[in-house]
Amino acid sequence: MSDTNRRTFIKEGSLGLARIAGSTLLTTTATRAAGANQRIRVAVIGCGGQGTGHANGWGMLKDAGIELAYVCDPDEKRVAAAAQKLPGAKPVTDMRTIFDDKSIDAVSIATPDHWHAPAALLALDAGKHVYVEKPCSHNFREGELLVAAAERTGKVVQHGTQMRSSDGFTDAIQMLRDGIIGDVLVAKAWNVQRRGDIGRSQPTNPPAGFDYDTWVGPAVMTPFRPNCHHYSWHWWYNFGTGDVGNDGVHEIDYARWGLGVDSQPTGIAVVGGKYFFDDDQQFPDTVTATFDFANNGKAGGRKQLIFEMRLWSQNHPYNVDGGTEFYGTKGMMMISRRGKFQLWEGKEKSDKLPAKSPEMNFHANQRAFIAAVRNEAAATADAKVAHLSASLVHFANIGARLGRSFRFDPITNQIVGDDEANKLLAREYRLEGHWGVPKV
Numbered sequence: 001m002s003d004t005n006r007r008t009f010i011k012e013g014s015l016g017l018a019r020i021a022g023s024t025l026l027t028t029t030a031t032r033a034a035g036a037n038q039r040i041r042v043a044v045i046g047c048g049g050q051g052t053g054h055a056n057g058w059g060m061l062k063d064a065g066i067e068l069a070y071v072c073d074p075d076e077k078r079v080a081a082a083a084q085k086l087p088g089a090k091p092v093t094d095m096r097t098i099f100d101d102k103s104i105d106a107v108s109i110a111t112p113d114h115w116h117a118p119a120a121l122l123a124l125d126a127g128k129h130v131y132v133e134k135p136c137s138h139n140f141r142e143g144e145l146l147v148a149a150a151e152r153t154g155k156v157v158q159h160g161t162q163m164r165s166s167d168g169f170t171d172a173i174q175m176l177r178d179g180i181i182g183d184v185l186v187a188k189a190w191n192v193q194r195r196g197d198i199g200r201s202q203p204t205n206p207p208a209g210f211d212y213d214t215w216v217g218p219a220v221m222t223p224f225r226p227n228c229h230h231y232s233w234h235w236w237y238n239f240g241t242g243d244v245g246n247d248g249v250h251e252i253d254y255a256r257w258g259l260g261v262d263s264q265p266t267g268i269a270v271v272g273g274k275y276f277f278d279d280d281q282q283f284p285d286t287v288t289a290t291f292d293f294a295n296n297g298k299a300g301g302r303k304q305l306i307f308e309m310r311l312w313s314q315n316h317p318y319n320v321d322g323g324t325e326f327y328g329t330k331g332m333m334m335i336s337r338r339g340k341f342q343l344w345e346g347k348e349k350s351d352k353l354p355a356k357s358p359e360m361n362f363h364a365n366q367r368a369f370i371a372a373v374r375n376e377a378a379a380t381a382d383a384k385v386a387h388l389s390a391s392l393v394h395f396a397n398i399g400a401r402l403g404r405s406f407r408f409d410p411i412t413n414q415i416v417g418d419d420e421a422n423k424l425l426a427r428e429y430r431l432e433g434h435w436g437v438p439k440v
Contacts, residue, residue: 038065038374039067040066040067040106040374042058042066042068042105043068043072043107044071044082044107044110045098045109045115046073046112047072047073047079047110048078048231050133051071052085053362054108054110055085055086055108057363057366058366060363061370064367064370066370068086069088069089070091070097071086071089071090072091072092072097072098074093074210074214075230076093100126105128106128106130107120107123107131108131112239112240113138113245114218115436116133117132118217119132119436120146120149121439124150125149127153128155129157129369129372130150130155131157131158131366134160134245134249134253134386135245135249135389135390135393136157136383136386136387138427139427140394140395140413141426142438143387143394145440146383146386146387149383150383150384156369156373156379156382158379158381159383161249161250161253161381162337162362163254163257163337163360164254164365164368164385165364165365165367166356166360166361167364168341168354169254171358175343180328180330181326181332181345182330182331184258184303184326185302186304186305187259187303187304187305188255188308189252189255189305189324189325190308190316190323191310191321191322192313192315193310193311193313194313197277197279198281200227201225202225203223204223204225204226217434218429218436219239219429220238220429221430235280237283241394243283244289245393247321248396249389250322250337250360251307251323252305252307252392254324255324255326258324259305261305262388264413265294266292266293267290267291267405268289268290269289269290269405270289270395270396270398271399272284272288272289272309272396272399272400273285275312285310287309288307288308289306290305290307291304291305291306292304307396318336320338321338322336322337330345331345337358337359337360338359338360339357341353341354365381368380395408398415398424401424406418
């Protein structure tokens with residue numbers, strides 16, 4: 001993409017799509033698979049650990065009319081191994097084969113982050129419904145494009161933030177909505193765990209059978225490195241979103257859900273960096289980010305979301321690596337996707353519990369997606385929900401990368417008075433061009 005085209009993409013992405021932030025996604029019965037008994041043919045793109053989970057999950061829904069038709073990965077060994085375990089799923093290394101197959105109803109995307117939105121956009125424009133892993137985008141502008149594409153095509157988008165489909169979380173959030181701790185003004189979420197060191201490496205040739213050019217796709221081409229490969233890509237700016245986007249997005253998502261904010265923040269305060277690891281990892285191992293929601297669309301509705309990440313600690317709040325505390329005017333609630341729940345009404349600990357344990361349920365999220373495709377229910381984590389939560393990931397990473405805080409204008413979808421930060425709302429794509437580069 002030329003510098004001129006890139007500037008046009010950024011400009012049109014910010015001005016032309018700013019209007020979608022508060023819109024409701026359009027869903028028409030005509031674009032959905034009709035009827036609970038209709039067969040739905042699904043293809044999985046990405047055959048790593050998460051992609052294998054996707055494929056196994058769709059396979060378990062065979063009796064519900066789900067047919068796993070393809071598995072796709074640029075690593076020949078991975079895709080062959082996946083196909084061997086999943087009889088009937090055709091192995092391919094080029095996702096365009098899937099997009100061109102008109103019999104495919106839905107695409108399940110479990111690629112590295114830099115492919116999430118580009119693959120989803122291609123799938124939507126090819127007439128497919130999309131289940132996309134978290135975070136839904138590599139950067140803020142791609143999230144805007146995803147929301148616009150879902151609205152334009154009327155296809156279902158379901159995000160891999162599974163708590164949205166957990167009965168236990170739904171029950172707990174309803175307790176908050178019913179005022180059990182009064183007005184919820186602050187949510188504090190955390191991602192605390194001990195990650196491994198990725199070491200240091202030099203550019204070298206990619207492994208045999210691994211199509212590195214296809215793997216890089218629309219991202220800027222960089223030489224292959226052994227510690228920027230399967231899974232370790234998470235920690236490189238060109239391909240991942242760090243652990244804020246990898247694990248932290250779960251806590252950020254249900255913290256935002258419980259806080260009851262459905263708009264972008266206006267103030268973002270971030271401190272962080274590499275405090276512990278001395279390796280090639282580009283993203284921080286320590287982040288504290290605070291998001292100020294000015295009035296949430298109404299007078300007196302100002303709220304705050306705090307996110308903490310420490311990737312070098314084994315001392316977890318409540319002995320769980322991820323969770324969220326909700327602070328209300330009449331008490332406090334703690335929820336963790338590890339199945340923990342605690343409640344204080346006023347200063348007294350309460351024995352009230354949600355009807356079910358608040359646990360992450362991947363298969364429930366897949367079933368919710370299928371229900372939406374069949375027009376039986378709305379998607380529990382649609383493109384707008386996905387974008388609003390992923391935006392906080394991107395804002396935290398921008399603040400940590402630049403070492404400063406900033407203001408955001410939810411009307412123009414621009415960072416206020418900071419050109420350097422604004423450039424990081426988008427990304428650079430391959431200068432030589434690529435078929436996967438998103439188009440406005």
